[in-house]
Amino acid sequence: MEKRFDSAALFLPIMGVSLVLLIWTGLSLKVAPDLPTPLRTWYESQNYILNPFFKDGEMNQGILRFSFLSLIRVAKGFLLAIAIGTPLGFLLGVSTNFNRAFDPVIQVLRPISPLAWLPLGLVIFKQSEPAALFTIAICAMWPTVINTAMGVRSISTEYLNVGRVLKLSPMKKLRKIMIPATLPYMFTGYRLSLGMAWLVIVAAEMLTGSPGLGGFLWQEYNSLVYSHILLSVLTIGLIGFGLDRLMSVVERRFKTA
Amino acid sequence: MGYLELRGISKSYVRNARAPSQANGKLPVLRDVNLNIDENEFVCVVGRSGSGKTTLISLIAGLIESDLGEILLEGKPIDGPSPDRGVVFQNYSLLPWMTVFENVYLAVDAVGRNLAKAEKRERTEHYIRLVNLSAAMKKVPRELSGGMRQRVAVARGLAMDPKVLLLDEPFSALDALTRATLQEELGRIWMATRKTVVMITNDIDEAILLADSIYTLAPGPGATLGPAVRVDAPHPRSRAQLGGAPGYQRVRRETVSLLVTGGKDRAGHGTPAQGGIALN
Numbered sequence: 001m002e003k004r005f006d007s008a009a010l011f012l013p014i015m016g017v018s019l020v021l022l023i024w025t026g027l028s029l030k031v032a033p034d035l036p037t038p039l040r041t042w043y044e045s046q047n048y049i050l051n052p053f054f055k056d057g058e059m060n061q062g063i064l065r066f067s068f069l070s071l072i073r074v075a076k077g078f079l080l081a082i083a084i085g086t087p088l089g090f091l092l093g094v095s096t097n098f099n100r101a102f103d104p105v106i107q108v109l110r111p112i113s114p115l116a117w118l119p120l121g122l123v124i125f126k127q128s129e130p131a132a133l134f135t136i137a138i139c140a141m142w143p144t145v146i147n148t149a150m151g152v153r154s155i156s157t158e159y160l161n162v163g164r165v166l167k168l169s170p171m172k173k174l175r176k177i178m179i180p181a182t183l184p185y186m187f188t189g190y191r192l193s194l195g196m197a198w199l200v201i202v203a204a205e206m207l208t209g210s211p212g213l214g215g216f217l218w219q220e221y222n223s224l225v226y227s228h229i230l231l232s233v234l235t236i237g238l239i240g241f242g243l244d245r246l247m248s249v250v251e252r253r254f255k256t257a
Numbered sequence: 258m259g260y261l262e263l264r265g266i267s268k269s270y271v272r273n274a275r276a277p278s279q280a281n282g283k284l285p286v287l288r289d290v291n292l293n294i295d296e297n298e299f300v301c302v303v304g305r306s307g308s309g310k311t312t313l314i315s316l317i318a319g320l321i322e323s324d325l326g327e328i329l330l331e332g333k334p335i336d337g338p339s340p341d342r343g344v345v346f347q348n349y350s351l352l353p354w355m356t357v358f359e360n361v362y363l364a365v366d367a368v369g370r371n372l373a374k375a376e377k378r379e380r381t382e383h384y385i386r387l388v389n390l391s392a393a394m395k396k397v398p399r400e401l402s403g404g405m406r407q408r409v410a411v412a413r414g415l416a417m418d419p420k421v422l423l424l425d426e427p428f429s430a431l432d433a434l435t436r437a438t439l440q441e442e443l444g445r446i447w448m449a450t451r452k453t454v455v456m457i458t459n460d461i462d463e464a465i466l467l468a469d470s471i472y473t474l475a476p477g478p479g480a481t482l483g484p485a486v487r488v489d490a491p492h493p494r495s496r497a498q499l500g501g502a503p504g505y506q507r508v509r510r511e512t513v514s515l516l517v518t519g520g521k522d523r524a525g526h527g528t529p530a531q532g533g534i535a536l537n
Contacts, residue, residue: 158350161320164338166367166417176363180354 020080022252036227044227058211059219063235070201070212071239077136077204082190084137085144089189090182093144093152110142114200115177128208139200143192151185152178183254191247198240213239258441259293260453265326266290268312286312286477290326292472292482294421299447299492301464302482303512304474311347313474314425317455330420332360340368344418347426349410351398357409358394360387364416379437384412386445398446404435415450424456428463432518437496440466444493461512465505466494473515483515485518 022040028035036044045063047054052064073221092099092106114135123130159164163173205214213232219230267290269283286309294300304310315321317328319338328335332341351360362381369377383523384439388408398406407427414422427443440463447467449453458464464471465488471477473483488508490499500506 103394158346158348159352160352161344161346162352162363165318165342165344166340166364167338168363168367172367176355177352180352183354197385 007044027089031063034226041227041230042243044225045231048228048231052094059216061216062145062212063231066211066213066216066232067212067235067239070205070214073132073205073210073212074136074194074197074201076195077133077200078140080133080137081141081193082144085141085189085193086148086186088141089148089186090152092149093182094178099149106142106145108137112139114139115207118204123210128210130206132208132210135204136197136200140193140197143196144186144189146183147189148182148191151182151189154185155181184251185253187247187254191244191251194243194247195240198236202236260296260298260331261292261455262324262329262332263290263292263317264329266313266316266323266328266482267325268309268316268321268323277526286395287316287323287372288481290312290480290482294453294455294470296453297432297451298466299456301456301458301468301471302474303458303461303471303516304465304480305459305516308474308476310459310474311425313436314344314457317421318342318423319404320344332495334503335383340417342458343414343417343422345410345422345424345427346462349406351406351413352408354391355400356395356397357390357401358382358387358411360398360409361412361416361454368417381416384416385409387415389442401432402435402451404439407439408442408447411446413445414424415452420453422454426457426459429459432517436460436463442496443467448493461509461516462496464488464512465508466496466499471508471512473512475516475518477516486511486515 005231024035025037025039028037028040048063052062054062055065088210092102117135117138118131120133122128125131125134159177163177168176168229201212202214204210205212209215209218213236217229217232217236220226220232265459266287268287269285271283291301302310302313312321316323317335319328319335319342325531335342352363355363358381361384362377365372365380365384369380372380380390382394385394388411390405390408393401393405398409399430401409407430411424411427415426428439431439444467456464456467459491461471468489469490470485472485474480475483486508490502490504
């Protein structure tokens with residue numbers, strides 16, 4: 001790795017961001033007068049950023065409070081997704097028959113949008129919070145399912161032969177060979193699932209009106225405070241980026257071979 | 258009756274559909290292979306690549322099943338893979354997420370489930386010491402050289418406490434110098450453990466250095482074993498010693514000629530060739 005300071009690495013991203021801010025300003029001045037300029041967005045949002053923990057009612061809180069509420073919701077949905085998705089993926093990878101039986105179902109369920117699942121969740125659970133978790137979990141689980149199944153299928157015969165020669169019990173084989181061999185694939189799945197869960201949170205909160213970044217965004221749209229939409233959008237993007245970085249650090253730790 | 262016995266073993270693989278030169282669509286790899294190995298004997302099977310060597314070892318290990326014939330260990334037919342036929346695989350097959358200790362411990366634990374933990378640990382350390390790797394016990398395979406990895410694989414094979422140790426071209430992936438060291442070390446380890454060993458190799462000198470009997474596998478398809486060439490020199494042997502010994506060239510010549518004609522020359526079948534090396 002190059003240790004020397006690389007000025008282009010700093011300069012080019014700054015230039016990219018400036019260019020986007022310029023286009024944004026141009027758009028709000030010339031094309032879409034309702035779109036606040038970057039400067040106006042900052043003025044109208046600074047209270048939320050500078051006092052990130054204030055609370056003035058359910059739907060009027062500092063940006064970090066909203067972020068926290070959304071993150072908790074995503075964490076629950078994500079944990080539910082991997083708790084169901086990992087064993088499901090394992091079964092699909094281990095058993096050809098199981099795979100034949102359920103692969104078509106999965107292929108059909110996978111492309112369904114969160115916007116379609118949410119009303120169904122509301123019908124099933126009658127309450128917005130479980131419906132939101134249901135939606136996050138069912139949308140976020142597929143990358144985990146598919147990557148885990150692929151990981152199990154690509155366990156090297158060499159490793160399995162070691163297990164056969166040693167006559168390991170099924171539990172031992174699972175714990176000592178199959179799970180460790182699949183772990184890198186599982187974590188790739190987890191990273192993608194977390195990204196998906198974060199995508200879904202906004203839709204889930206918008207439709208259920210729960211306090212959080214998505215709920216705030218939708219409320220401010222209805223109250224015509226457009227700068228706060230931009231504040232929410234940018235926060236969502238930054239947090240999503242942070243989560244992905246975090247997960248790829250974890251993922252890299254599990255690359256064994 | 259031998260300790261390990263192969264009776265009329267034949268094995269074919271389903272042939273690639275695009276190369277239908279064989280009428281029944283099957284590619285015979287081994288045909289009517291017979292082998293008798295005594296307890297504590299070190300046997301080498303020499304053959305070129307593609308002659309079915311790995312198929313032969315996989316059959317004895319029980320990882321694949323033969324089409325015809327049977328394999329007996331202590332007079333009983335084998336039934337699938339088992340630690341009593343411990344395998345050292347060609348590409349080591351160490352589990353990369355485990356340390357050297359854990360890789361060997363897995364084998365100790367598998368064959369000695371009822372032992373106390375301290376006893377299992379003691380045994381694991383014993384086998385690692387036997388292959389001179391005590392210093393690398395806590396390392397993972399990724400941190401080891403090819404030669405060290407193969408030592409771990411040998412330690413794991415021995416840790417299964419097998420009745421027969423199967424070695425599938427264990428040194429073929431190593432550089433010549435490491436290979437020479439490990440060959441002599443294997444001779445030393447064999448002296449210390451006196452296991453029955455079947456080793457597959459493509460290196461005739463390696464076979465002469467280590468084996469009591471050498472069998473040749475004529476080039477496939479449909480390879481069969483030639484008669485045994487006895488190497489009657491006392492163990493442990495060293496390369497330097499062997500090179501100048503009077504019988505050495507004769508054993509070597511005989512093995513090479515069997516490699517060329519082996520399978521087809523049925524006349525010599527069953528009558529062991531005499532090829533003792535006289536060492537003083």
